[in-house]
Amino acid sequence: MLHGKKFILGITGSIAAYKAAYLTRLLKKQGAEVKIILTPYGKEFITPVTLATLSDNTVLTDFFKHDDGAWNSHVELGLWADAMIIAPATANTIAKMANGVCDNLLLTTYLSARCPVIVAPAMDLDMFQHPATQANLKTLESYGNHIIEPATGELASGLEGKGRMEEPEKIVTWLEGFLKKKQRFTGKKVLITAGPTFEKIDPVRFIGNYSSGKMGLALAEALVEEGADVSLILGPNLEVGNPRLHRVRRESGIGNRQAEIGRISLIHVVSGEEMYKEAHEIYPDMDVSIMAAAVADFKPLDPKESKIKGKEKGFSIDLVPNPDIAKELGKLKRADQLNIGFALETDEGLESALAKKHRKNFDLIVLNSLQDQGAGFGGDTNQITLIAKDNKPRKFELKSKKDVAKDILDEIVRIGNQDQKLFP
Ligand code: C5P
DSSP states (O other): OOTTOEEEEEEOSSTTHHHHHHHHHHHHHTTOEEEEEEOTTHHHHSOHHHHHHHHTSOOBOSSBOTTTOOBOOHHHHHHHOSEEEEEEEOHHHHHHHHHTOOOSHHHHHHHHOOSOEEEEEOOOHHHHHSHHHHHHHHHHHHTTOEEOOOEEEEOTTSOEEEEEOOOHHHHHHHHHHHHHHHGGGTTOEEEEEESBOOEEEETTEEEOOOOOSHHHHHHHHHHHHTTOEEEEEEOSOTTOOOHHHHHHHHHHOTTOSEEEETTEEEEEOOSHHHHHHHHHHHGGGOSEEEEOOBOOSEEESSOOSSOOOOOTTOOOOOEEEOOOHHHHHHHHOOTTOEEEEEEEESSOOHHHHHHHHHHTTOSEEEEEETTSTTOSSSSSEEOOEEEOTTOOEEEOOOEEHHHHHHHHHHHHHHHHTTSSOOOO
């Protein structure tokens, strides 16, 4: 299962570093390639010689090789790996990762890595429970990292509690599960529309809505983790605090309309018309299209080129319909394509969601009702009802948008394999 996979194993200064030796051995036994980065304190707990022998690779500890001045490129390392595992991860390293501190090779590699990062904490129970550590772990998760919870038992301090680094066998099993799941969307091209659209009234005003694009971004992230090639057409929302998007912006400069990171290619648009053009162009190439954008239904008939002056009496704007992207793509849909839509309703909305599903030729519709607390626009949670081909609604619990994205992907795989075998 892990044969041919490339791992960076980061080892920090914890007594559990001895378990990292065994973890290296297990990964190597499965045919994986392992490159180890040891922090300066890590070296106090386990020797580079042991780890170099077990990993069959030079152990990296410094930015430079002191004898010949050669440089260890953290950027190359981060691009090389299929996954980076930090085991054991001390409270100190976790705190630095959460805050972007990069004063050693492991941390610079983490900050520039494009692969999934998995963190296996190891520390005393009180350190683990401390609100600062818990907040740092939450921050790391919100950045898209994965945490393998520590186990409960005897600790190096002599105390008993939660804080023992998870056993190497269990970490390997976790990695197998993670990488296997990843493969469900390998080779699949997925289009996502997300965020609001802004419809120009004049150079300083627009018609828009409160959509944050967070659900579409959570879907994009979940899909990339499962191997998909994602084209994300994103409406104008600069408030989205998504780290992956952050990275895209940093690399491309906000002015660029198209950028590529990992396997998300990001296309910035402003209006519904632009979103339609971009989506229409790439649609024939797509296997799955998820329309999560809150496209403005109407746009001003005659947007002005100069600012409309204040008028005491008020004025009216003539509106005309925007293209219905989902409906137009629904007309083009082939038997080997799946279209997924969203319905945001202010009431229960089952009937209206069903009608939308038929009208727009969706294979699956995701209903969120603004009646449910924590669902819909802006927040980090959502509560959804899925309606697939059988037209039977299935209501899910309130979850983080990340977990909601996983439920949606499971359903896409299920319906894709009902009549045809679209997914492995
Ligand atoms: O009709 P309503 O706007 O509620 O439909 C919602 C679904 O249709 C969503 O999936 C949304 O992304 C899509 N849609 C679209 N283009 C529009 C309006 C809605 O793609 N102009």
